[in-house]
Amino acid sequence: xxxxxxxxxxxxxxxxxxxxxxxxxxxxxxxxxxxxxxxxxxxxxxxxxxxxxxxxxxxxxxxxxxxxxxxxxxxxxxxxxxxxxxxxxxxxxxxxxxxxxxxxxxxxxxxxxxxxxxxxxxxxxxxxxxxxxxxxxxxxxxxxxxxxxxxxxxxxxxxxxxxxxxxxxxxxxxxxxxxxxxxxxxxxxxxxxxxxxxxxxxxxxxxxxxxxxxxxxxxxxxxxxxxxxxxxxxxxxxxxxxxxxxxxxxxxxxxxxxxxxxxxxxxxxxxxxxxxxxxxxxxxxxxxxxxxxxxxxxxxxxxxxxxxxxxxxxxxxxxxxxxxxxxxxxxxxxxxxxxxxxxxxxxxx
Amino acid sequence: xxxxxxxxxxxxxxxxxxxxxxxxxxxxxxxxxxxxxxxxxxxxxxxxxxxxxxxxxxxxxxxxxxxxxxxxxxxxxxxxxxxxxxxxxxxxxxxxxxxxxxxxxxxxxxxxxxxxxxxxxxxxxxxxxxxxxxxxxxxxxxxxxxxxxxxxxxxxxxxxxxxxxxxxxxxxxxxxxxxxxxxxxxxxxxxxxxxxxxxxxxxxxxxxxxxxxxxxxxxxxxxxxxxxxxxxxxxxxxxxxxxxxxxxxxxxxxxxxxxxxxxxxxxxxxxxxxxxxxxxxxxxxxxxxxxxxxxxxxxxxxxxxxxxxxxxxxxxxxxxxxxxxxxxxxxxxxxxxxxxxxxxxxxxx
DNA sequence: TTGAAAGCGCTAACAG
DNA sequence: CTGTTAGCGCTTTCAA
Numbered sequence: 001x002x003x004x005x006x007x008x009x010x011x012x013x014x015x016x017x018x019x020x021x022x023x024x025x026x027x028x029x030x031x032x033x034x035x036x037x038x039x040x041x042x043x044x045x046x047x048x049x050x051x052x053x054x055x056x057x058x059x060x061x062x063x064x065x066x067x068x069x070x071x072x073x074x075x076x077x078x079x080x081x082x083x084x085x086x087x088x089x090x091x092x093x094x095x096x097x098x099x100x101x102x103x104x105x106x107x108x109x110x111x112x113x114x115x116x117x118x119x120x121x122x123x124x125x126x127x128x129x130x131x132x133x134x135x136x137x138x139x140x141x142x143x144x145x146x147x148x149x150x151x152x153x154x155x156x157x158x159x160x161x162x163x164x165x166x167x168x169x170x171x172x173x174x175x176x177x178x179x180x181x182x183x184x185x186x187x188x189x190x191x192x193x194x195x196x197x198x199x200x201x202x203x204x205x206x207x208x209x210x211x212x213x214x215x216x217x218x219x220x221x222x223x224x225x226x227x228x229x230x231x232x233x234x235x236x237x238x239x240x241x242x243x244x245x246x247x248x249x250x251x252x253x254x255x256x257x258x259x260x261x262x263x264x265x266x267x268x269x270x271x272x273x274x275x276x277x278x279x280x281x282x283x284x285x286x287x288x289x290x291x292x293x294x295x296x297x298x299x300x301x302x303x304x305x306x307x308x309x310x311x312x313x314x315x316x317x318x319x320x321x322x323x324x325x326x327x328x329x330x331x332x333x334x335x336x337x338x339x340x341x342x343x344x345x346x347x348x349x
Numbered sequence: 350x351x352x353x354x355x356x357x358x359x360x361x362x363x364x365x366x367x368x369x370x371x372x373x374x375x376x377x378x379x380x381x382x383x384x385x386x387x388x389x390x391x392x393x394x395x396x397x398x399x400x401x402x403x404x405x406x407x408x409x410x411x412x413x414x415x416x417x418x419x420x421x422x423x424x425x426x427x428x429x430x431x432x433x434x435x436x437x438x439x440x441x442x443x444x445x446x447x448x449x450x451x452x453x454x455x456x457x458x459x460x461x462x463x464x465x466x467x468x469x470x471x472x473x474x475x476x477x478x479x480x481x482x483x484x485x486x487x488x489x490x491x492x493x494x495x496x497x498x499x500x501x502x503x504x505x506x507x508x509x510x511x512x513x514x515x516x517x518x519x520x521x522x523x524x525x526x527x528x529x530x531x532x533x534x535x536x537x538x539x540x541x542x543x544x545x546x547x548x549x550x551x552x553x554x555x556x557x558x559x560x561x562x563x564x565x566x567x568x569x570x571x572x573x574x575x576x577x578x579x580x581x582x583x584x585x586x587x588x589x590x591x592x593x594x595x596x597x598x599x600x601x602x603x604x605x606x607x608x609x610x611x612x613x614x615x616x617x618x619x620x621x622x623x624x625x626x627x628x629x630x631x632x633x634x635x636x637x638x639x640x641x642x643x644x645x646x647x648x649x650x651x652x653x654x655x656x657x658x659x660x661x662x663x664x665x666x667x668x669x670x671x672x673x674x675x676x677x678x679x680x681x682x683x684x685x686x687x688x689x690x691x692x693x694x695x696x697x698x
Numbered sequence: 699t700t701g702a703a704a705g706c707g708c709t710a711a712c713a714g
Numbered sequence: 715c716t717g718t719t720a721g722c723g724c725t726t727t728c729a730a
Contacts (some may be wrong), residue, residue, distance in 0.1 A: 025701090028700075032699095041702080068705095069705080071706075
C-alpha cells in the first residue's frame with residue numbers, strides 16, 4: 001500500500017497531504033512543523049518525524065499554492081529595456097544575488113524601450129503576484145507604467161533613473177560627479193573646447209548628464225556652448241556616429257568629446273575616423289559605463305565606470321526594506337562613478 | 350454602492366468573482382467568456398458584456414490560481430552559469446521572445462557553474478511549477494540536475510551541450526564544421542603547425558571542440574600533435590593566458606592558435622604579447638563565439654560566430670513542442686557557426 | 699499540542 | 715447556453 005502510493009507520487013511532486021498521511025498526522029500539523037516560525041507550536045518528536053519524512057519524500061512546497069493563500073509570492077519583477085545591452089546583466093546579478101538571500105525570486109522582462117509594452121509587462125507581473133518591481137528602464141522620464149504601480153500600491157525601485165516626485169526610491173549613478181571628473185581630467189590635459197554627445201532628450205540619463213556637463217564646464221570657467229552639444233537619437237553605436245556627423249557639420253572646433261555612454265563613444269570613434277580625425281591625437285574621447293572590452297579597443301577608451309552590480313544590489317536591498325515596512329521613507333541612493341583614464345584621452349595640442 | 354466596491358478594489362486586483370457580480374452572471378460564465386477556447390459556449394451578448402466589464406475594471410487573471418487549478422504554470426526555467434558572460438543574454442532573448450509568443454514566462458537563474466546549487470535551483474523551479482527547463486549551463490558533462498529532471502518527468506532542452514543518451518533534446522552549434530572552417534582558413538594561409546587552447550576537459554564544448562580540432566587537422570593532412578593542445582582551467586581570460594604560458598613552455602613551435610572561445614583567445618593574446626610575440630605577424634589567432642566588441646580590439650579577432658539568439662529561439666521552440674506533445678521524439682538541432690575573418694589571422698611567414 | 703474547516707482565485711466536470 | 719459544485723495545495727483561524 002505504501003509502495004503504491006509512493007510510486008504514484010514519483011512523477012508528481014509530493015504534497016502536504018501525502019506527507020501528512022505518511023507521517024500519520026493532520027496536514028495543518030505538517031504545515032506548522034515545516035514552517036520555522038510555527039514549529040514551536042508542535043511537539044518536538046512530531047516535528048522531527050515530519051522533517052524526516054519531508055526529506056525522505058523529497059517534499060518541495062508548492063509556492064503557487066502558498067502564494068495564493070497568503071497573497072505573497074516572494075517574487076519581484078525586473079524590467080529592463082534590453083538584456084543584450086551589456087550594462088544590464090551586472091544590474092541583474094546584483095539584484096538576484098541580493099534577492100536570493102532573502103528567499104525571493106526575480107522575473108526578468110525586456111521592454112525594448114516600448115512604453116506601451118512596458119505597461120503590459122507590469123500587468124503580467126501583477127498577475128504573477130509580484131511583491132515589487134525594480135525598473136532599470138533608464139528611459140523615458142515620464143512613464144505611465146511607474147504611475148500605474150504607484151496607483152496599485154506596488155512598491156517600485158528605479159535604477160539609473162530618478163523620478164520627479166518623491167514617491168519612489170531610486171538608485172542612480174552620480175552623473176554630476178562623474179561628468180565633472182571627466183571635464184576636470186580634460187581641462188587638466190589642456191582642453192578648452194569640449195563637446196558633448198548627449199543621450200536622447202527624453203531619457204533621464206540623457207538630461208542628467210547633459211546638465212552635469214553644462215555645470216562642470218561652467219565650474220571650470222569654460223564656455224558652455226550649446227553648439228557643442230548634440231543629442232543622439234538613441235544609445236547605440238549608429239546614433240553616436242550620426243551625432244558626431246551632426247556635430248562636425250556645425251563647424252565649431254572642439255578638441256575633446258564626452259559621450260553620454262560608451263556605445264555613443266564607439267559610434268563617435270567611427271565618425272571621427274571617417275572624418276579623418278585621429279583619437280586621441282586630434283580629439284580626446286570619453287565614454288560612460290566602462291562596458292566590457294572597451295579597455296581593449298583601439299584606442300582603449302577613457303570612460304566612467306559605474307558600479308553596476310552594486311547598484312543592482314542596493315536597489316534590491318531598498319525594495320526588500322520597503323516590502324518589510326511599506327511605510328518606510330523612500331530613498332534615493334547615489335553611487336559615484338569612477339573615471340578610468342585610458343588611451344583615448346591625451347593632452348591638447 | 351458600485352462606487353464603493355470599485356474603490357475597495359482599487360488597491361487589490363479585480364477577481365473573477367467581482368467581475369461576475371459586476372456583470373450579473375456566474376463566475377464560470379465569466380471564466381468561459383474570457384477564455385478564447387471556450388468563448389463559443391457563451392452567448393455573444395453576454396460574452397461582449399463580460400469582455401467590456403473586464404476591460405473597464407482592468408481585470409488581470411491571477412495566473413497563480415489558474416496554475417494551481419490546472420497544474421500548468423506557463424512558466425519555463427532557464428538555467429545559465431553566469432548572466433554576465435556576454436554569450437548568454439542573446440540565448441535568453443531568443444528564448445524569451447519565442448516563449449512570449451506562446452504566452453509563457455521565463456524564470457532565469459544563475460548556477461555559477463556549481464553543480465550542487467544547480468540542483469537546488471531545479472528544485473525551486475519545480476516548486477514554481479515550471480512546465481519545462483532550458484539549461485544553457487554549457488558545463489559539466491555528467492550532470493545530476495539533468496538526471497533529476499528526467500526522473501521527475503520535467504521536459505528539458507539543453508543549449509550548447511549535448512548529452513550521452515537520447516532522452517533529451519538539445520540545440521548545439523556545429524563545432525565540427527566551425528573548427529574545420531577555422532583550420533581550413535589557417536591552412537589556406539599556409540599554417541601547418543596549429544595549436545589549440547581547449548576548454549576544460551569536463552565541459553561539453555571543451556571536449557567537442559578539441560575532438561573537432563583533431564579531426565580537422567587530420568582531414569587537412571596535418572599532424573594532430575597532442576603537444577599542441579593545452580587545456581584551459583576555465584573559460585576566462587586569465588585561464589587563456591595561463592594556457593598559453595603552458596603551451597609556450599613545451600617549446601613546440603606553432604604559427605597559429607585556435608582557442609575554444611573568445612575569452613581564452615583574449616587571454617592568449619595577452620600571453621603572446623607578454624612573450625614578445627605579435628598577432629598576427631608571429632602567431633595567427635582564432636576565437637570562438639564572436640563576442641561583442643572583439644571586432645574592435647587590436648587586432649580585430651578572427652572568430653566563429655555562433656547564432657546565439659537563434660539557438661535560444663530554437664530551444665524554446667523545441668520545448669514548446671514537447672510541452673504540447675510529451676511523446677514527441679527528442680531532437681538535437683545543430684546550427685552552423687560562421688567563420689568571421691578579421692585581423693588576427695594572416696599568412697604564415 | 700493537534701485537528702477541523704474555511705478559503706485564496708480559478709477551472710472543469712456535470713447538470714440543467 | 716449557463717449555473718452548480720468541487721477542488722488544486724496551502725495557511726490560518728477556531729476549537730478541542
